[in-house]
Amino acid sequence: xxxxxxxxxxxxxxxxxxxxxxxxxxxxxxxxxxxxxxxxxxxxxxxxxxxxxxxxxxxxxxxxxxxxxxxxxxxxxxxxxxxxxxxxxxxxxxxxxxxxxxxxxxx
Amino acid sequence: xxxxxxxxxxxxxxxxxxxxxxxxxxxxxxxxxxxxxxxxxxxxxxxxxxxxxxxxxxxxxxxxxxxxxxxxxxxxxxxxxxxxxxxxxxxxxxxxxxxxxxxxxxxxxxxxxxxxxxxxxxxxxxxxxxxxxxxxxxxxxxxxxxxxxxxxxxxxxxxxxxxxxxxxxxxxxxxxxxxxxxxxxxxxxxxxxxxxxxxxxxxxxxxxxxxxxxxxxx
Amino acid sequence: xxxxxxxxxxxxxxxxxxxxxxxxxxxxxxxxxxxxxxxxxxxxxxxxxxxxxxxxxxxxxxxxxxxxxxxxxxxxxxxxxxxxxxxxxxxxxxxxxxxxxxxxxxxxxxxxxxxxxxxxxxxxxxxxxxxxxxxxxxxxxxxxxxxxxxxxxxxxxxxxxxxxxxxxxxxxxxxxxxxxxxxxxxxxxxxxxxxxxxxxxxxxxxxxxxxxxxxxxxxxxxxxxxxxxxxxxxxxxxxxxxxxxxxxxxxxxxxxxxxxxxxxxxxxxxxxxxxxxxxxxxxxxxxxxxxxxxxxxxxxxxxxxxxxxxxxxxxxxxxxxxxxxxxxxxxxxxxxxxxxxxxxxxxxxxxxxxxxxxxxxxxxxxxxxxxxxxxxxxxxxxxxxxxxxxxxxxxxxxxxxxxxxxxxxxxxxxxxxxxxxxxxxxxxxxxxxxxxxxxxxxxxxxxxxxxxxxxxxxxxxxxxxxxxxxxxxxxx
Numbered sequence: 187x188x189x190x191x192x193x194x195x196x197x198x199x200x201x202x203x204x205x206x207x208x209x210x211x212x213x214x215x216x217x218x219x220x221x222x223x224x225x226x227x228x229x230x231x232x233x234x235x236x237x238x239x240x241x242x243x244x245x246x247x248x249x250x251x252x253x254x255x256x257x258x259x260x261x262x263x264x265x266x267x268x269x270x271x272x273x274x275x276x277x278x279x280x281x282x283x284x285x286x287x288x289x290x291x292x293x
Numbered sequence: 294x295x296x297x298x299x300x301x302x303x304x305x306x307x308x309x310x311x312x313x314x315x316x317x318x319x320x321x322x323x324x325x326x327x328x329x330x331x332x333x334x335x336x337x338x339x340x341x342x343x344x345x346x347x348x349x350x351x352x353x354x355x356x357x358x359x360x361x362x363x364x365x366x367x368x369x370x371x372x373x374x375x376x377x378x379x380x381x382x383x384x385x386x387x388x389x390x391x392x393x394x395x396x397x398x399x400x401x402x403x404x405x406x407x408x409x410x411x412x413x414x415x416x417x418x419x420x421x422x423x424x425x426x427x428x429x430x431x432x433x434x435x436x437x438x439x440x441x442x443x444x445x446x447x448x449x450x451x452x453x454x455x456x457x458x459x460x461x462x463x464x465x466x467x468x469x470x471x472x473x474x475x476x477x478x479x480x481x482x483x484x485x486x487x488x489x490x491x492x493x494x495x496x497x498x499x500x501x502x503x504x505x506x507x508x509x510x511x
Numbered sequence: 512x513x514x515x516x517x518x519x520x521x522x523x524x525x526x527x528x529x530x531x532x533x534x535x536x537x538x539x540x541x542x543x544x545x546x547x548x549x550x551x552x553x554x555x556x557x558x559x560x561x562x563x564x565x566x567x568x569x570x571x572x573x574x575x576x577x578x579x580x581x582x583x584x585x586x587x588x589x590x591x592x593x594x595x596x597x598x599x600x601x602x603x604x605x606x607x608x609x610x611x612x613x614x615x616x617x618x619x620x621x622x623x624x625x626x627x628x629x630x631x632x633x634x635x636x637x638x639x640x641x642x643x644x645x646x647x648x649x650x651x652x653x654x655x656x657x658x659x660x661x662x663x664x665x666x667x668x669x670x671x672x673x674x675x676x677x678x679x680x681x682x683x684x685x686x687x688x689x690x691x692x693x694x695x696x697x698x699x700x701x702x703x704x705x706x707x708x709x710x711x712x713x714x715x716x717x718x719x720x721x722x723x724x725x726x727x728x729x730x731x732x733x734x735x736x737x738x739x740x741x742x743x744x745x746x747x748x749x750x751x752x753x754x755x756x757x758x759x760x761x762x763x764x765x766x767x768x769x770x771x772x773x774x775x776x777x778x779x780x781x782x783x784x785x786x787x788x789x790x791x792x793x794x795x796x797x798x799x800x801x802x803x804x805x806x807x808x809x810x811x812x813x814x815x816x817x818x819x820x821x822x823x824x825x826x827x828x829x830x831x832x833x834x835x836x837x838x839x840x841x842x843x844x845x846x847x848x849x850x851x852x853x854x855x856x857x858x859x860x861x862x863x864x865x866x867x868x869x870x871x872x873x874x875x876x877x878x879x880x881x882x883x884x885x886x887x888x889x890x891x892x893x894x895x896x897x898x899x900x901x902x903x904x905x906x907x908x909x910x911x912x913x914x915x916x917x918x919x920x921x922x923x924x925x926x927x928x929x930x931x932x933x934x935x936x937x938x939x940x941x942x943x944x945x946x947x948x949x950x951x952x953x954x955x956x957x958x959x960x961x962x963x964x965x966x967x968x969x970x971x972x973x974x975x976x977x978x979x980x981x982x983x984x985x986x987x
Contacts, residue, residue, distance in 0.1 A: 209848035308753035319764035401633030403644030415860035497773035498938035
């Protein structure tokens, strides 16, 4: 049986609440970011909300960083996660770009 | 539909092809991993047990051995340790006998619908305790409560007795119902549980049977 | 909905068959909720129906009714959309009706055996005739084979019609996805003494259904419904459907790894499971944005043309928006917070799983299937513009509130279980019961029961609405 590279540390009972909270916040901040961005671009809400959205993206990235620290994942995993967050920053822009392209094409 | 898309991003055929490629790639990878995994979780043989070869899922004759669940420093979590021989229901079981007993036990575990109250390897319903390492539960130790209650002298006999008349030996208000388990079926079930406790579950459940202090338990 | 049998404006046999499936689906939905209530009561009062109708039986019927009503509603939805998508009547309507009655008779027998025979002796006979005792796949072997035959008939209907009719993108995805969905069922039909191998293939059916093929199915239905309800442009919707297929299968197929952390399978599944299941929420976010975007665009266009509403079926659209949100909430949030192996080793097999199960089955599947039923009613009564009644609004509110309440209660129970049973007391028999008897857990289970009753009231309102809305609005 090979050696294992994924850290599997013992978690302290008092860490569970912050773990679950930060995991939930990753998702909630994530969707608020995407939601604000999309609505602002669709002009359903004033366009400065797009920048409020970026704040939520920052909150999302921070929560994920906190989560990865709390569950004791290694440095490498943490770096991978932060790169993933950069990708997530681009995601709604990309989705919006796709929407624009298709609507231009087919309208 | 006939007009040419202006860019690749708004081209349906581009996305159709990409979807097919990505799905195909994921499926091929899954199939490849499946071959590897099935190889690793196929039951070992009696010879493996005799030669001390560690298998993720040992042969049915593992019921003839003492089983422990100990911290493996190299792997960073607990793993089953198969020790010396011990008798099971007062005898040593041959390869065929052990296989037949395990077969009966697995079949009974399905026929009696264990999984819709208990969890097996953590999967099932959550109304009754997890059975992954039930064989090793300290409640069945010599000084544990179950041995005294059932009036039996070995772990396997106490478990079998409990399984046959569970509502006669209530541990809590929530009881196991009498499922009409026969003596033979009960033996099979105990063998099934002992075999399951020897499966390498990557350290699940963690710290089985070891209390870490009880501040939250009051 | 009952009246739609007589006052039927549907021109295609296929759509009538769809309505037949919807009717049985809603009855089974009711059965599911009743069984859930019994099981919830047993958590609080364990002597309730003890050794008469035990938790295991209630729970088995609860989850089987769930799977079967959803499959009924899914099959119904496909029959319903066939004429719209292919532009023609389904091929083999007669045999399709026969298959419906065979399936319904078989389901009835299976449920009666579950309820009255319950368990059998430890022999192959039990597996063949009574139940297979594998969570979700309890149906006895004879019924398994029956299901395969009925599904083959169904698939023949769909595939033959697809070949003869118009081949839209929506229908292409549907046909390909149904093939995978049906084929996967075969992975759950054999017996093995090796519990690890047993669960390995068992997850192929369960996971690759609910986190891959069913999700794509939902994406396909949403695409069809968006075209139908708000007049979204087919090209755009279809392109999106392919992107969703890419993301859902790209993350969902290998996301299977998160079920292979602890069943005896090698450690490499930790990395694979963690990575791909962390990606699983991404398509759900994208689906959510897509629904809002298209809705916003179409609404804007209608308003620009001087109209008031882009939506021609209020209740169906409400359920589809709930679906887009519920999918993200139940599968995304509730899935993500216990999917990492470091956390999952503590949460696996606790009420967390149950909370996630309740919210995601409802959010991702029940919602859109109810939406499809409203769509069916609209067709059956020939209503041009179906508006939500007071009852439809109350039904959706009570159902959402009830299920969300159950999920939150179960999450609290699960959290307590993680701390006490898993982190502190070492996951033994005694640890389990200590955690089950603490006040936090008991109160959480109490709230779960209350919220279960709320859900049931919501269901009752839904049924009344489904039975009356058509006649009421067709008369206006």
